Amino acid sequence: MICPNGGISAVLRPPKNKNSLPTFGQKSHSAQKLILKNGDFGCFLQNSVAQWLTCLPAVGILNNWLVTIAKGKSVFRIVAKQQLAPTITKYIIEAPFIARKRKAGNFVIIRVMEGGERIPLTIVDSDPAAGTITLIVQAIGKTTKLLATKREGEFIKDVLGPLGNPTPINNHGTVACVGGGVGTAELLPIAKALYVAGNTIYSIIGGRTRELAILEEEMKSCSQEVYVTTDDGSYGRKGLVTDQLKDLLDGDFGIKAVYAIGPLPMMKAVANLTRQYNVHTLVSLNAIMVDGTGMCGGCRVSVGGEMKFACVDGPEFDAHLVDFDEMIMRNRTYIDLEKESDHRCNVYKQADAMEGVA
Numbered sequence: 001m002i003c004p005n006g007g008i009s010a011v012l013r014p015p016k017n018k019n020s021l022p023t024f025g026q027k028s029h030s031a032q033k034l035i036l037k038n039g040d041f042g043c044f045l046q047n048s049v050a051q052w053l054t055c056l057p058a059v060g061i062l063n064n065w066l067v068t069i070a071k072g073k074s075v076f077r078i079v080a081k082q083q084l085a086p087t088i089t090k091y092i093i094e095a096p097f098i099a100r101k102r103k104a105g106n107f108v109i110i111r112v113m114e115g116g117e118r119i120p121l122t123i124v125d126s127d128p129a130a131g132t133i134t135l136i137v138q139a140i141g142k143t144t145k146l147l148a149t150k151r152e153g154e155f156i157k158d159v160l161g162p163l164g165n166p167t168p169i170n171n172h173g174t175v176a177c178v179g180g181g182v183g184t185a186e187l188l189p190i191a192k193a194l195y196v197a198g199n200t201i202y203s204i205i206g207g208r209t210r211e212l213a214i215l216e217e218e219m220k221s222c223s224q225e226v227y228v229t230t231d232d233g234s235y236g237r238k239g240l241v242t243d244q245l246k247d248l249l250d251g252d253f254g255i256k257a258v259y260a261i262g263p264l265p266m267m268k269a270v271a272n273l274t275r276q277y278n279v280h281t282l283v284s285l286n287a288i289m290v291d292g293t294g295m296c297g298g299c300r301v302s303v304g305g306e307m308k309f310a311c312v313d314g315p316e317f318d319a320h321l322v323d324f325d326e327m328i329m330r331n332r333t334y335i336d337l338e339k340e341s342d343h344r345c346n347v348y349k350q351a352d353a354m355e356g357v358a
């Protein structure tokens with residue numbers, strides 16, 4: 001998906017060496033404006049609509065939706081919003097073309113508002129008949145907190161997708177699915193697809209506290225058993241997901257594959273554990289992403305000594321081949337600037353509130 005006007009390649013040349021990342025300015029607003037330099041009719045529309053038009057004959061009733069896009073208006077309406085935990089929210093968003101095409105493992109890149117940062121989010125579920133997709137988002141920084149302020153009936157500026165490769169779904173026999181925090185939301189569509197493919201699934205969901213061990217009932221719908229662990233012991237087993245996984249691997253469950261999604265240190269710990277048992281393990285890499293189309297180099301990861309782009313080569317990779325230490329280091333690149341911009345965002349919000357604007 002290359003911008004026909006060459007905008008992305010001209011502006012965001014891939015970094016020269018593998019440790020390069022886009023500058024913070026590139027990662028956030030300025031590059032994102034440039035990527036979308038045709039405004040509402042930027043690469044997003046040129047690429048995505050062109051891609052979607054291929055299914056137009058089957059979706060004639062969606063023409064109104066397309067006309068609305070063509071007028072440059074936001075069309076990604078928040079149909080429903082539900083709080084799953086104090087910082088985790090489920091959004092059902094109108095995005096009929098994405099809903100039709102998405103597969104387990106795909107993600108979208110959204111901009112909450114004009115000129116805003118682009119962030120990747122997994123498509124947790126979709127309803128092609130209703131034309132909606134489900135996102136589950138933890139509010140941890142500027143953009144995810146801004147999203148959390150949106151109400152039902154309001155619009156998200158852009159939703160680009162489906163992106164990334166669908167997760168390879170095989171019939172392994174018995175599989176362990178391990179989710180940490182909001183990673184469980186990213187794992188759910190994969191667990192469901194593995195179940196449909198005939199696997200017997202043992203799921204482990206973990207969180208620092210009870211509220212952060214989410215989607216237990218949903219995971220039960222596709223699992224033989226769901227085990228919950230919390231760091232503080234406020235619910236389920238006190239300890240880490242790897243404690244429970246070790247028990248499963250030591251038991252006679254016959255685990256043939258492990259799918260793990262969560263914070264990087266958790267996925268690294270799972271990889272180190274399953275390596276000892278020689279059990280095939282897939283992880284989904286939450287690398288820093290800007291364009292999501294393989295152009296900016298932000299999401300570079302080292303897998304088996306080779307350079308990969310998580311957005312177009314992943315996001316799932318063989319956990320035993322991933323250089324987690326390098327990835328953890330790269331993901332920390334913008335931490336100070338992110339904190340600063342989140343802080344600035346809150347200061348502006350307070351100022352707006354004082355003026356009665358917010």
Ligand SMILES: Cc1cc2nc3c(=O)[nH]c(=O)nc-3n(C[C@H](O)[C@H](O)[C@H](O)COP(=O)(O)OP(=O)(O)OC[C@H]3O[C@@H](n4cnc5c(N)ncnc54)[C@H](O)[C@@H]3O)c2cc1C
Pocket residue numbers: 107117118119120121122123136137138139140141142143144145182185186285286287288289290315331332335338339342
């Ligand atoms: C393929 C993929 C799927 C994801 N799916 C989900 C999901 O379903 N639900 C969910 O809550 N989160 C998901 N994330 C993580 C989500 O993108 C980040 O939480 C979000 O970008 C944070 O942005 P912020 O401005 O709120 O926070 P910031 O304060 O800007 O950043 C907080 C942390 O989020 C990460 N981050 C920041 N910007 C990006 C970026 N552009 N790309 C990737 N990571 C970033 C970094 O680790 C950073 O330290 C996913 C990430 C990837 C790569």
Ligand code: FES
Pocket residue numbers: 288289290291292293294295296297298299300309310311312
């Ligand atoms: S290369 Fe830009 S997000 Fe992957």
